[in-house]
Amino acid sequence: MNAIFAIVTGILFGLGVYLLLRRDLVKTAMGYYVLFTAINLFFLAVGVFNGEVAPYVGEQGQPSDPLVQALLLTAIVISFGTYALLLGMINVASRRFGTIDSDDVDHLRR
Amino acid sequence: MNNVAVLGPIFFPFAGVIACLLLARSNRIQRFVGLAAMIAAWLSSLVVLAAVFDQGVQVYRVGGYSPPYGIALAVDLLNGLFGVMTSTVMTAGALYVVGSKDKCANYPAFMPLMLGMATGLAGAFYTGDIFTLFVFVEVMVMSSVGLTAISDNKLGLEAAIKYLLISALGSLFLLLGVGAIYASFGTLNLADIARALETGERPLLAQHAALMLMCAFLLKSAVFPFHFWQPDFHTTSPTAVSAMLSSVVVKVGVYGLIRLTTLLFIPESQILRLALLALGIIGIFFGGLGAFRTHDAKRMLAYSTFGQIGFILVGIGWGTPLALAAAIIYAMNHALIKSALLMLTGAVASRLTSKSAALAQLQGVGKEMKGVSLLYFVGGLALSGVPPLNGFISKLALVQGGIGAESWIALGLAVGGGILTLMYMMRTWQHVFHAEPEDVVNFRPYGDSLIAPAILIGLCVVLGVYATPLVSAAQMAAAQLGEPNLYITAVLGP
Numbered sequence: 001m002n003a004i005f006a007i008v009t010g011i012l013f014g015l016g017v018y019l020l021l022r023r024d025l026v027k028t029a030m031g032y033y034v035l036f037t038a039i040n041l042f043f044l045a046v047g048v049f050n051g052e053v054a055p056y057v058g059e060q061g062q063p064s065d066p067l068v069q070a071l072l073l074t075a076i077v078i079s080f081g082t083y084a085l086l087l088g089m090i091n092v093a094s095r096r097f098g099t100i101d102s103d104d105v106d107h108l109r110r
Numbered sequence: 111m112n113n114v115a116v117l118g119p120i121f122f123p124f125a126g127v128i129a130c131l132l133l134a135r136s137n138r139i140q141r142f143v144g145l146a147a148m149i150a151a152w153l154s155s156l157v158v159l160a161a162v163f164d165q166g167v168q169v170y171r172v173g174g175y176s177p178p179y180g181i182a183l184a185v186d187l188l189n190g191l192f193g194v195m196t197s198t199v200m201t202a203g204a205l206y207v208v209g210s211k212d213k214c215a216n217y218p219a220f221m222p223l224m225l226g227m228a229t230g231l232a233g234a235f236y237t238g239d240i241f242t243l244f245v246f247v248e249v250m251v252m253s254s255v256g257l258t259a260i261s262d263n264k265l266g267l268e269a270a271i272k273y274l275l276i277s278a279l280g281s282l283f284l285l286l287g288v289g290a291i292y293a294s295f296g297t298l299n300l301a302d303i304a305r306a307l308e309t310g311e312r313p314l315l316a317q318h319a320a321l322m323l324m325c326a327f328l329l330k331s332a333v334f335p336f337h338f339w340q341p342d343f344h345t346t347s348p349t350a351v352s353a354m355l356s357s358v359v360v361k362v363g364v365y366g367l368i369r370l371t372t373l374l375f376i377p378e379s380q381i382l383r384l385a386l387l388a389l390g391i392i393g394i395f396f397g398g399l400g401a402f403r404t405h406d407a408k409r410m411l412a413y414s415t416f417g418q419i420g421f422i423l424v425g426i427g428w429g430t431p432l433a434l435a436a437a438i439i440y441a442m443n444h445a446l447i448k449s450a451l452l453m454l455t456g457a458v459a460s461r462l463t464s465k466s467a468a469l470a471q472l473q474g475v476g477k478e479m480k481g482v483s484l485l486y487f488v489g490g491l492a493l494s495g496v497p498p499l500n501g502f503i504s505k506l507a508l509v510q511g512g513i514g515a516e517s518w519i520a521l522g523l524a525v526g527g528g529i530l531t532l533m534y535m536m537r538t539w540q541h542v543f544h545a546e547p548e549d550v551v552n553f554r555p556y557g558d559s560l561i562a563p564a565i566l567i568g569l570c571v572v573l574g575v576y577a578t579p580l581v582s583a584a585q586m587a588a589a590q591l592g593e594p595n596l597y598i599t600a601v602l603g604p
Binding site for chain 1 (some may be wrong): 243245248252255256259264265267268270271273275278279281282285286289292293298325342346
């Protein structure tokens with residue numbers, strides 16, 4: 001189970017970094033979200049270290065840690081808010097600067 | 111001790127956010143409600159600090175669950191002092207907004223976001239739980255991004271996108287560090303983590319957690335390799351906001367680094383401190399020299415923040431009680447001086463129709479403004495550490511810390527770097543307030559209100575002439591940091 005988690009987290013992390021480094025700002029934002037998903041998955045993996053059964057419902061076996069799932073929910077809400085804010089700002093930027101190519105949105109560097 | 115007052119500096123701004131959102135129709139009332147909320151937060155932060163002085167570490171268990179299971183807010187002298195610093199400067203910021211002529215200050219979202227920033231800051235300082243720290247830091251980041259994106263400066267949006275991306279990545283590393291710590295020790299409470307680390311046991315992920323947390327905090331306080339977003343972000347935001355960003359928001363990282371080296375990773379702190387010392391010295395020179403080649407008064411102050419954060423990091427890097435006290439004094443004084451200077455620059459720039467702080471446009475604008483000129487001069491002297499102002503006290507404390515740590519090369523470099531500050535501050539002062547205007551500049555006879563910066567500069571003078579309370583408080587705080595067991599037993603019980 002842990003091996004699957006590790007592999008998937010690694011793949012998602014790599015995908016996220018790749019997307020983050022694109023010039024297209026929307027893809028950059030997507031890259032951020034994929035990275036956050038990778039880290040959420042890492043958090044979930046922390047919880048299933050000891051047990052893989054749902055807690056509190058009386059299933060047989062060692063239950064997984066419920067605290068990380070609560071943390072995960074908070075983290076997902078935060079990542080969702082950040083992603084929405086980022087996309088909203090990119091939307092306004094595309095109208096204000098006429099482009100979403102990060103190489104052209106560089107007025108502060110000139 | 112379950113002290114409800116600890117909740118005050120977090121609760122009042124948050125209540126203010128809700129009240130301001132409900133009052134979105136009337137901008138005037140909104141501003142005053144915001145100011146009232148900040149004053150209430152300021153008073154309660156003073157109450158908390160007084161309680162810490164009287165009875166030691168104050169703890170509030172949220173929801174009545176005892177730590178390590180529930181979330182605890184824990185305030186010792188270090189974060190008590192930082193909390194007072196934040197609420198003082200944020201109150202001055204709210205006062206500046208009341209008298210601000212910026213267009214964006216009329217938006218119904220402005221005051222709620224400003225108070226949201228105060229909530230996030232106070233929460234990040236007061237919490238004793240590392241995941242809650244992450245949540246509050248995110249609250250602070252989102253509010254400041256929103257404030258910069260709606261700035262009068264059209265390029266604020268670009269800086270906001272840049273900062274949100276970088277800072278969100280920093281938060282990812284913070285979260286990864288939190289996860290690594292939870293995977294190693296099964297707890298999120300700072301005191302409980304410290305107790306687990308004290309045993310000397312180092313699971314595979316724990317040292318990586320130290321590295322990731324350190325990177326996240328360095329990014330939040332814009333230290334050299336993670337600095338590139340800061341000048342853009344601090345320059346394009348509205349004046350009241352940039353004064354907050356450059357003074358108190360960057361201190362979250364400083365606070366995190368102090369906690370990291372004195373409470374959590376004490377055995378590893380030798381290596382961490384060496385890195386902080388090196389980064390601090392790089393920051394002093396990078397900031398000082400960078401400030402010289404800017405052509406914008408606000409951008410110069412943003413670069414100067416690198417240098418001043420560098421001085422604080424050098425203090426943390428030496429790590430002796432004297433040097434830590436110096437770092438705390440330096441952090442508090444820098445917050446007052448830098449916010450006042452940015453407000454004064456913004457107040458001068460607000461008389462131009464373009465509201466730009468570019469030196470070419472500001473040249474000679476302040477020639478008739480004797481009061482602002484005097485305040486800016488005093489602030490510049492305070493920043494560069496001339497007696498009898500508070501900047502001198504912080505520099506003196508830092509030099510004493512350096513002598514105590516017997517780190518002569520670092521001390522020499524730090525003092526040498528201080529001279530740079532005086533040079534760039536006086537260059538800009540002459541340019542703005544004494545040079546003849548090049549051609550006829552159109553500027554209005556009125557601008558932003560000067561009450562807030564005047565109060566802050568007044569505080570700078572008072573803390574310079576009558577420095578004993580702050581110095582002794584900082585020394586007590588540093589002594590408390592030397593005994594992490596005080597904090598741990600106060601939170602967890604013996």
